[in-house]
Amino acid sequence: MSKALTLLADLVNVPKTMATLIRYREAIRILTWRDFRARYRGSIFGILWAVAQPLLMMLAYTLVFSYFLKVRFGSSDSPTVFAVYLLCGLVPWNAFAEGINSACSLIRISPNLVKKVVFPVEVLPVNLTLVTMIQQLIGLGLLLMLVLVVGNGLTLWILLLPFFLLLQFMLQTGISWLLASLSVFIPDFRQATSLLTLLLMFITPIFYPETLIPERFRFLVTLNPMAQIVGMYRRVLMEGLPPTLEQILWAGGMSLLFWMVGFVWFNRTKHAFPDYL
Incomplete structure (x- = not known):
């Protein structure tokens, strides 16, 4: 009972505790920019x-699912339209999957920072999420250009895109905090998360429309927050419609x-990290 009350008190104090991230916003900015530049340092x-990465993946999946398997979105038989629908799912999913998979090794590859008493280790998953979302913004720019060429044009509903990004940022960071902590104590979480994200990629309607899922399994989409986020991107960008209230x-x-x-x-467990590194 006392543990439940303590957890409830922690949840109530989240807004106050989150001020820590605001206080260390400069550290987050520096780390994010450093890690983003490091990804491409030395490459031609x-x-x-x-x-190139989302574009090549889009071409490969379009070839398999549109040409070979004849999967279609909506009433259009055009592989080009399929490719843009597909990219609406791939762009956010790639950032999400990369972020939560990398979170599993985040603490173990940063022992010098973790063991520093003054360093706010809770910013590391935030930094990781922001790096992947910068990549997502680049892919989103490509997606918007393709929508203008292939789709029916953009509507004012695209003003909701920052809201979608905020939801994904919160979801991805929250999961990253959990996985970053759990993987310190249980290293097998890294392998388990890799398999789980692969499974979720095919359960999430990225390569096919939700209507292809049998009715009795449709609840899996409803329970999947990333499926809802992907659906919101598609409604706004490809259909010119606002997201549903359910989404x-x-x-x-x-x-x-x-x-x-x-x-x-994460905050209740971070003090034990140095003992496991």
Whole structure:
């Protein structure tokens, strides 16, 4: 009972405790920019890889699912339209999957920072999420250009894109806090998370429309916050429609829940990290 009350008190104090991240915003900015530049340091094409990766994946999956398997989105038979629908899912999913997989080794590869008493170790998962989302913004720029060429044009609903990014940031950071902490104590979480994200990629309607899922399994999409976020991108960019109330409430509620629980768990366990490194 006392543990439950303590956890509840921690959740209530989350807004106050989150001031820590605001206090260390300069450290987050410096780390994020450093890690983003490090990804392309020494490569010939540099930041162009951030565009090439989703583009090449889109071409490969379009060939398999559109040409070979004849999967279609909506009423269009055009492989080009399929490719843009696909990219609406790949761009956010790639950032999400990369972020949570990398979170599993985040603490173990940063022992010097973790063992520093004055360093706010809780900013590391935030920094990781921001780096992957910078990559996502580059892919999103490519996606918007393709929508203008292939789609029916952009509507004012694209003003909601920052809201979608905020929901994904909260969801991804919350999960990263959880996985970064749990992987310190249970190293097998890294392998388990890699398998789970692969499974979730095919459960999430990225390569196919939600209508292809049998009705009795449709609840899996409803429970999946990333499926809701992908659906919101597609409604706004490809259909010119606002997200549904169900999508907003479920994605928003789950993102807030993971953000709060992840932050509380990470802060309650971070003091034990040096003993396991």
